[in-house]
Amino acid sequence: MNAPIDTIITAETPEGIAMxxxxxxxxxxxAAYLTDLGVRTAIVVVLISALSAGGHFGVGPMFIVTFVANxxxxxxxxxxxxxxxxxxxxxxxxxxxxxxxxxxxxxxxIRNLMRVVDFLPLLYAFGVICILLRRDARxxxxxxxxxxxxxxxxxAPSGAFGAGAPMPSPVALSARQQAAIAAFAWxxxxxxxxxxxxxxxxxxxxxxxxxANAPMTERLVGIARWLxxxxxx
Amino acid sequence: xxxxxxESSNAARWGELEKLLECNQRELDPERFLTLYRMCxxxxxLAQARGLPPHVIERLSIVTGRxxxxxxxxxxxxxxxxLRALTVTFxxxxxxxxxxxxxxxxxxxxxxxxLGIATFVRPELVLxxxxxxxxxxxxxxxxxxxxxxxxxxxxxxxxxxxxxYIMNNIGIAFQCYVTGVVFGLGSLFFLISNGVYTGAIAGxxxxxxxxxxxxxxxxxxxxxxxxxxVLCGGAGLRLGRSLLFPGxxxxxxxxQIAARDTSSIVFGASVxxxxxxxxxxxxxxxAWVAPEAKAVCAAACWLLVIIFFARRPHAD
Numbered sequence: 336m337n338a339p340i341d342t343i344i345t346a347e348t349p350e351g352i353a354m355x356x357x358x359x360x361x362x363x364x365x366a367a368y369l370t371d372l373g374v375r376t377a378i379v380v381v382l383i384s385a386l387s388a389g390g391h392f393g394v395g396p397m398f399i400v401t402f403v404a405n406x407x408x409x410x411x412x413x414x415x416x417x418x419x420x421x422x423x424x425x426x427x428x429x430x431x432x433x434x435x436x437x438x439x440x441x442x443x444x445i446r447n448l449m450r451v452v453d454f455l456p457l458l459y460a461f462g463v464i465c466i467l468l469r470r471d472a473r474x475x476x477x478x479x480x481x482x483x484x485x486x487x488x489x490x491a492p493s494g495a496f497g498a499g500a501p502m503p504s505p506v507a508l509s510a511r512q513q514a515a516i517a518a519f520a521w522x523x524x525x526x527x528x529x530x531x532x533x534x535x536x537x538x539x540x541x542x543x544x545x546x547a548n549a550p551m552t553e554r555l556v557g558i559a560r561w562l563x564x565x566x567x568x
Numbered sequence: 569x570x571x572x573x574x575e576s577s578n579a580a581r582w583g584e585l586e587k588l589l590e591c592n593q594r595e596l597d598p599e600r601f602l603t604l605y606r607m608c609x610x611x612x613x614l615a616q617a618r619g620l621p622p623h624v625i626e627r628l629s630i631v632t633g634r635x636x637x638x639x640x641x642x643x644x645x646x647x648x649x650x651l652r653a654l655t656v657t658f659x660x661x662x663x664x665x666x667x668x669x670x671x672x673x674x675x676x677x678x679x680x681x682x683l684g685i686a687t688f689v690r691p692e693l694v695l696x697x698x699x700x701x702x703x704x705x706x707x708x709x710x711x712x713x714x715x716x717x718x719x720x721x722x723x724x725x726x727x728x729x730x731x732x733y734i735m736n737n738i739g740i741a742f743q744c745y746v747t748g749v750v751f752g753l754g755s756l757f758f759l760i761s762n763g764v765y766t767g768a769i770a771g772x773x774x775x776x777x778x779x780x781x782x783x784x785x786x787x788x789x790x791x792x793x794x795x796x797x798v799l800c801g802g803a804g805l806r807l808g809r810s811l812l813f814p815g816x817x818x819x820x821x822x823x824q825i826a827a828r829d830t831s832s833i834v835f836g837a838s839v840x841x842x843x844x845x846x847x848x849x850x851x852x853x854x855a856w857v858a859p860e861a862k863a864v865c866a867a868a869c870w871l872l873v874i875i876f877f878a879r880r881p882h883a884d
Contacts, residue, residue, distance in 0.1 A: 399731045406739070441828055448746045479823050489634070510619050563620075564573055
């Protein structure tokens, strides 16, 4: 097996299915972090100005607010069912265990406390290097806690193929070939026609012999339709 | 059955699970949810094995992935579980890590005692630890004429000090713990430096003749505070050791085990520090309480802490 060309991790569940996990990389995690920093600062500023307007308890609640915003912000939000801080939620991320299970409270505490070490020597240098060096983009806190920040996939994809009249394949196709053709036909609507035709030219192989001038994209899509049981024109 | 027939005959039930995922999790019917979840898993396995259309595989893996997160969520957050973690798991883990705790206590108390004696004998030595304004501040804080003992000048009242202790002390404890991951060096550093600081101040204040107020002030809450710092430092040493001497595990696996093992210690210690902060702000600092009453209360608190960690409610 060749080295994988993407960062998808496969985790097997007790039900015997292979879950595909997409780790979130440095850029999106950085953006989520900066958003969280903004949210945290806003919370501190708003609460402190509200409390100092009240003014009965002096500066005590301000210390507590600062403490909670610094240390407990991540823990609290990641223990909620969404398993994500507001920043992560905005960018469609969530925290899970590295084996695909939901994040445990202990792991949540560890990964957020370890932020201190990821921050060292300054400005998250350690954490950033760690994220950039690893395929699964985990910082030290994630490694110690055994967690992973992943994309949350929520939108069910449409089943529409590109255009092409159903037709049987002229040659027998292996299961892998069938899957490749189906995957291509599914992607056609999201490709430019020229690009689709280029890929189709590479993929068509023995199916296309003797058809050099016919549009190959339509042919492949037609075969995919036929394979999936759409036999009528 | 062709792939498209498979999709059209089952899509309704996939849709039902998708709709259930949007509902409030508490209102779910577990039986129906699990039936649908298992069915979708089965369909996903079928779809992958038979090369069904990619969008079917994608849709099923999304819906099973999301349901999986709900099915396997640990509900550790109920009151009963939190109480159990505090009263059973916490002391048990502390006992299991006793050598680390003793090492941490040594690292904290030996410098503290040494510096305490040093600044008691030669008070000017305190200036090598803190600057003269801080020293004067501490002297003022613990002088018997102070209205409230141990209060910073610019922090108004008991509530202010409560917040300050929470932020400061729990922050120190967390630091003692997590920096242990740097091969134990961080815990080492914070334990020793806190020992040096505390010892120097104690010796200095005692040398000024305010030892009475100072020690009755410290005695009560230190039962919780010093213990909690030692526990966090010990847990940090465990992290460091797991990296330095991973034994038969890979270093990463060893660190993960150590972190999981010590997480309840940190949780318990932070609860202890909240108790300590409350005691320190509202009880220890009260100038109207007779020193004798504070001494009795302090003895009771230390006894309580020792019993808490020594008792074994269930044989373990």
